[in-house]
Amino acid sequence: MATAIPDLAELVRADGIEFVLAVFVDLTGKPCAKLVPSQAVEELRDAGVGFAGYAAGALGQQPGDPDVVARPDASSYTPVPFVKPGLALVHCDPHVEGEPWPYAPRVILRRVVERAAGRGLSLSVGAEVEYFLVSRDAHGVLSVADARDTAARPCYDAHGLTRMYDHLTAVSSAMNALGWGNYANDHEDGNGQFEQNFRHADALTTADRVITMRYLVSVLAEQRGMTATFMPKPFADRTGTGMHLHLSLWRGDDPAFPDATDGRGLGLSPLAYSFVAGIVEHARALQAVIAPTVNSYKRTGAVATRSGASWSPRIAGYGGNDRTRFVRVPDGNRIELRGGDGAANPYLAAAVALAAGLDGIDRGLDPGEPGEPGAGGKGPELPPTLLHAVEALQADDVVSGALDVAGSGVSRYFADLKREEFFDWHATVGPWELDRYLTAF
Numbered sequence: 001m002a003t004a005i006p007d008l009a010e011l012v013r014a015d016g017i018e019f020v021l022a023v024f025v026d027l028t029g030k031p032c033a034k035l036v037p038s039q040a041v042e043e044l045r046d047a048g049v050g051f052a053g054y055a056a057g058a059l060g061q062q063p064g065d066p067d068v069v070a071r072p073d074a075s076s077y078t079p080v081p082f083v084k085p086g087l088a089l090v091h092c093d094p095h096v097e098g099e100p101w102p103y104a105p106r107v108i109l110r111r112v113v114e115r116a117a118g119r120g121l122s123l124s125v126g127a128e129v130e131y132f133l134v135s136r137d138a139h140g141v142l143s144v145a146d147a148r149d150t151a152a153r154p155c156y157d158a159h160g161l162t163r164m165y166d167h168l169t170a171v172s173s174a175m176n177a178l179g180w181g182n183y184a185n186d187h188e189d190g191n192g193q194f195e196q197n198f199r200h201a202d203a204l205t206t207a208d209r210v211i212t213m214r215y216l217v218s219v220l221a222e223q224r225g226m227t228a229t230f231m232p233k234p235f236a237d238r239t240g241t242g243m244h245l246h247l248s249l250w251r252g253d254d255p256a257f258p259d260a261t262d263g264r265g266l267g268l269s270p271l272a273y274s275f276v277a278g279i280v281e282h283a284r285a286l287q288a289v290i291a292p293t294v295n296s297y298k299r300t301g302a303v304a305t306r307s308g309a310s311w312s313p314r315i316a317g318y319g320g321n322d323r324t325r326f327v328r329v330p331d332g333n334r335i336e337l338r339g340g341d342g343a344a345n346p347y348l349a350a351a352v353a354l355a356a357g358l359d360g361i362d363r364g365l366d367p368g369e370p371g372e373p374g375a376g377g378k379g380p381e382l383p384p385t386l387l388h389a390v391e392a393l394q395a396d397d398v399v400s401g402a403l404d405v406a407g408s409g410v411s412r413y414f415a416d417l418k419r420e421e422f423f424d425w426h427a428t429v430g431p432w433e434l435d436r437y438l439t440a441f
Contacts, residue, residue, distance in 0.1 A: 352399050
């Protein structure tokens with residue numbers, strides 16, 4: 001039985017909401033919004049709210065094009081009183097002249113999910129959201145916000161967690177108030193780096209929550225005089241920031257991945273192995289989407305950090321419970337895609353991963369035997385730069401087709417955008433300039 005769609009105006013009135021942020025993201029993951037007073041919520045519900053698409057960001061529009069109209073999805077309605085009393089947020093699907101806009105990431109993910117549903121499959125996604133907390137001194141020098149966070153091996157450090165207790169617990173309490181099921185908050189491998197986890201959900205819900213969480217983390221950090229950055233590699237000598245995706249397919253309420261009879265010992269079904277094989281085969285093209293900035297390749301190209309590990313795969317291999325893998329298999333219930341970073345657009349990342357995995361299933365691919373532990377696995381080398389990744393994207397009909405699923409031209413626009421970024425970056429700034437990316441995601 002289909003779930004009834006809630007009425008946005010009724011939700012707003014019931015919660016005593018005064019203003020609603022109507023939010024969507026562009027292809028780079030930039031959150032765009034208008035602040036709508038509760039007195040106009042019926043108009044938002046019925047007609048949406050208009051934006052000049054070219055001004056909003058990377059949405060495939062020119063200055064003279066018709067408005068992008070953001071139409072709210074009431075199922076994503078989220079009160080956020082911990083940001084401002086009386087404030088709520090709702091995620092929107094951009095439309096142009098009455099039709100879903102093909103350059104809108106949320107629309108793209110919806111279409112790929114619909115393709116999976118046509119095969120009787122749904123995708124569940126869990127996202128590991130990592131970030132750094134930083135500050136600038138009077139001279140503009142960037143450093144971690146906690147001046148005492150200097151240990152050579154800071155991961156899971158109890159003292160570091162305690163010093164950032166107010167921020168971390170504020171984020172945790174917010175997630176739990178929203179029903180996300182925050183189950184862990186930890187100090188990550190880099191000084192000043194943290195991760196806060198919430199339970200998996202369907203692909204669209206998790207992507208919405210990643211965008212909402214980035215917003216919450218950033219605003220709550222600002223309230224305490226810090227800056228939160230999801231930049232892939234803000235410090236040359238420290239571990240970079242990933243966004244690992246835990247993926248599983250379902251047939252209704254039944255998981256499609258587990259198989260206790262798996263002769264390879266990972267507990268996966270033949271369907272799951274084909275899904276893995278699709279991701280591995282399309283890994284080079286996937287990187288253009290899940291590691292989408294010049295700075296991303298400072299992370300994937302790192303060979304050493306202060307802690308002794310980069311935690312960033314360089315080979316598109318798969319294996320068991322081994323964090324050097326591009327695809328890690330912690331257990332038979334899920335796989336973990338570890339190539340993505342904090343700059344990834346979660347809608348696009350889930351869409352292309354699903355498309356690659358479905359291609360593996362459709363073609364009955366097999367990934368071969370898992371690689372030996374600790375070696376990163378066997379498979380093709382991942383692209384060394386964003387330019388190489390973009391070239392792989394354009395040569396890959398499956399991954400580029402996922403971007404084009406709602407309308408042709410998106411993959412070419414995305415590739416041109418990334419190619420322009422690559423040449424503009426290398427022509428104008430040094431390799432560790434931070435301002436461009438620091439607060440972009």
